[in-house]
Amino acid sequence: MSEFDPVIIAFVCNWCTYTAADLAGTSRLTYPPNVRLIRVMCTGMVDPQYVLKALLEGADAVLVSGCHPGDCHYINGNFKARRRIKLLKEILPRFGFDPQRLRLTWIGASDGVQFAGVMNDLVAQIRQLGPNQAKLQMVI
Ligand code: FES
Structure with a gap:
């Protein structure tokens, strides 16, 4: 059996x-x-609808990642993102999604090693969690 590829x-x-x-x-x-990767100018512009749409259309997980607190080029965009992600994690179970399918990280421009590490870790975590049920329902 082939390994689940999220x-x-x-x-x-x-x-x-x-x-x-x-x-x-x-x-x-x-x-x-x-x-x-979807490049946005700031995590503060990531509308919660983007996250829900991605999950409802079959993404196995969504990552939002931006500048460290205090480093946002638009002053407080990442703080807005942090609040939105916290609320999203609370409502995701109502849509049938495990909150672990959404992650927020801060990765600075010089953190290439951290970026690779987060990607490896996230893919391993989602492999353990299994496929998004919304995707399975679309296949059936
Ligand atoms: S510019 Fe706002 S998170 Fe990077």
Whole structure:
């Protein structure tokens, strides 16, 4: 039996995590190819609807990752994201999703090693959790 290959949607801030992903690539660090990066200007612009839509359309997990607290280029966008993710995690079970399918991280532009580590860790965690039930229902 083949290993479950999760699809993870990652909303990453242009200024920090996206740059860290680029650094990981140029540093030839390896991480699973399961993550689809969506570059946004700031985590503060990640509407909760984007997260719900990704999960409802079959993503196995969603990552939101941006600048460390205090480093946001738009002053407080990442604090807004943190509040939204906290609330989203509370309502996800009402949609039938395990809150572990949503993760928020801070990865700075020079943290290519951390970026690869988070991706490896997240993919391993979602493999243990299993496929998103919404995706299974679409297949049936
Ligand atoms: S600019 Fe990176 S999180 Fe706001």
